Amino acid sequence: MKPDYKHLKSNLKKDFTGFPIRRLAVLGDSPTQLLAIALKGYGYESRVNYDIFEADFNQIEMQALHPASSLYQFNPDVVVVFFSSESLFSSYCNLEPDSKSGLAQNFIEKIYNITDTITEHSNATVIVVNFCTINDGIFGNYANKTQSSFLFQLRKLNYELMLAATVRPKLFIADFDLLQSAYGFDARRKESVYINTGIITDIDFTPHLASSIHDTINAMSGKFRKCVILDLDNTLWGGIIGDDGIVNIQIGNLGIGKAYYQLQQWLKELSRRGIILAVCSKNDETIAKSVFTDHPEMVLRLKDISVFMANWDNKADNIRQIQAVLNIGFDSMVFLDDNPFERNLVAKELPAVLVPGLPEDPAQWLPFLQRMNLFETVSYDKLDAERTSKYQEEAKRVTSKSKFTDEDDYLKSLQMEAEIMPFTSFSIPRMAQLSQRSNQYNLTTIRYDVQDLVKITENPDYDTLSVSLKDIYGDYGLVSMVVLKKQSGTLRIESWLMSCRVMSRGVEKIVMNEIVRLAASRKLDVITGEYIPTEKNHLVADHYKKLGFSGSDQQWEMRTAQFKELKTFISQKDA
Structure with a gap:
């Protein structure tokens, strides 16, 4: 259950000490006080201190288009631009009839100008709130056939806004129109309040918009969910497979079976997008797996499941085992189970795991989960669809490791091979995605988009390294990236991050060997690095110390003349 406005407002009285600060600017052509309060309150929910600059009413262009404005003095990390459909309709009404069909094109050009100016004069990412559908009652349904109608122009504008976001890496959209379609126009705007104050989002609706914006900002910071852990009986299908048998469970297009079928369709699409699916069920494993292999109306198959845990153990313990295999944070996980007892147990023992309180009626589960917006992201690559197979390979590695008593023998058995090379046009999108996703092995928490990396x-002052890895079980793909800057006779490690999937493989050692070779070729005698601690990257607090650097806390240094090549069990492919 998401917090209401009263709860969010009460968060403002709480202690934000120690929370990372993110500077957030809100520009609107309607009053935005409620939104700013709700955003600040959501920050507390995620342990983030939003330092908010709220521009005066209807000052979007004045703030965005003037480099000396208060907006740029504030130096925001994120700028929210909020044009309202109400103001857009007023502009539409003031146009001559022959000009109405050009409203969308003219307005999208204004948005281009605003967003491009913001990204040109700052390092900020821009989130534009799109336009809610308004029924102006002029043409009725015929508005959809009339280019000069307001409805046609509004929908065209939203479409043009989506196209603009596809080619602007620092532009994102908060889908206000989708929220209104989910909760209703009357819930979104109270007429008496709007007429008297100009406020277009009701106090009870504002948290939905704030949540949408906050979810996107969280994803920019690498905070997002990447795994769904699934119960089976009465969750993925109706009935109990051990009691009812495969022919009597409910799954398919008839009756309540349709609810489970559509839930599985949704989960399948999540898997194709790169969300990891795992099973945690109190069941006989062989019987449970038979449903995935033998039932003709199952949408999900075993190939879609990265880790399958079916036994009679405590579900919290099984989720701990799943986490150990996947090597992701508990806060990256969502647990779905029809049984309130099991949900409460997991929520109590593993509070970082998100455990939605599913409605009693399975028919309501899918719309309930979809409205929660559980899987916000700021990047997508077609290679994400391969993530399930990658984690299935990792499960095989974990099983293999249990057979070894000596760590070195296990690493040798993997027959690992790395390819280290500068960033390329192919690898840059993946490197940008890795920088958005990596939290545990991210030494400076710098986030890059494609434009930044290009x-x-x-820039001749920079060197870059991308690292790919494969072993006998499969190809990890791109697993690490390093950004190096030459300055004042030293080679500075601006950013070093690595996928958590290859921790303890020795990748950092072979990368360090390569960094030293690169420094020597550039005739640079000193390598420096920085560690900026966060809630999640404490695992790499001793990273530089272990590699032979001297220093303390955050600043580290190494003289290349004193470096001794580090031993690894990874061969390096010739460039």
């Missing part, structure tokens, strides 16, 4: 590769 500029770095074009």
Whole structure:
């Protein structure tokens, strides 16, 4: 259950000490006080201190288009731009009839100008709130056939806004129109309040918009969910497989079976997007797996499941085992179970795991989960669909490791091979995605988008390293990236991050060997690095110390003349 406005407002009185600060600017052509309060309150929910600059009413262009404005003095990390459909309709009404069909094109050009100016004069990411559908009652359904109608122009504008976001890496959209379609126009705007104050989002609706914006900002910071852990009986299908048998469970297009069928369709699409699916069920494993292999109306198959845990153990303990195999944070997980007892147990023992309180009626589960917006992201690559197979390979590695008593023998058995090379046009999108996703092995928590990395590769003061890894079980793909800057006779490690999937493989050692070779080729005698601690990257607090650097806390240094090549069990592919 998401917090209401009263709860969010009460968060403002709480202690934000120690929370990371994110500077957030809110620009609107309607009053935004309620939104700013709700955003600040959501920050507390995620242990983030939003320092909010709220521009005066209807000052979007004045703030965005003037480099000396208060907006740029504030130096925001994120700028929310909120044009309202109400103001858009007023502009539409003031146009001559022959000009109405050009409203969307003219307005999208204004948005281009605003967002491009913000990203040009700051390092901020821009989130534009799209336009809610308004029924102006002029043409009725015929508005959909009339280019000059307001409805046609509004929908065209939203479409053009989506196209703009596809080619602007620092532009994202908060889908206000989708929220209104989910909760209703009357819930979104109270007429008496709007007429008297100009406020277009009701106090009870505002948290939905704030949540949408906050989810996107969280994803930019690498905070997002990447795994769904599934119960089976009465969750993925109706009935109990051990008691009812495979022919009597409910799954398919008839009756309540349709609810489970559609839930599985949704989960399948999540898997194709790169969300990991795992099973945690109190069941006989062989019987449970038979449903995935033998039932003709199952949408999900065993190939879709990264880790399958079916036994009679405590579910919290099984989830701990799943986490150990996947090597992701508990806060990256969602647990779905029809049984309130099991949900409460997991929520109590593993509070970082998100455990939705599913409605009693399975028919309501899918819309309930979809409205929760559980899987916000700020990047997508077609290779994400391969993530399930990657984690299935990792499960095989974990099983293999249990057979070894000596760590070195296990690493040798993997027959690992790395390819280390500068960033390329192919690897840059993946490197940008890795920088958004990596939290545990991210030494400086710098986040890059594609545009940032392209500029770095074009700058002669920088060197870059991308690292791919494979072993006898499969290809990890791109697993690590390093951004290096030459300055004042030293080679500075600006950013070093690595996928948590390859921790304890020795990748950092072979990368360090390569960094030293690169420094020597550039005739640079000193390598420096920085560690900026966060809630999640404490695992790498001793990273530089273990590699032979001297220093303390955050600043580290190494003289290349004193470096001794580090031993690894990874061969390196010739460039």
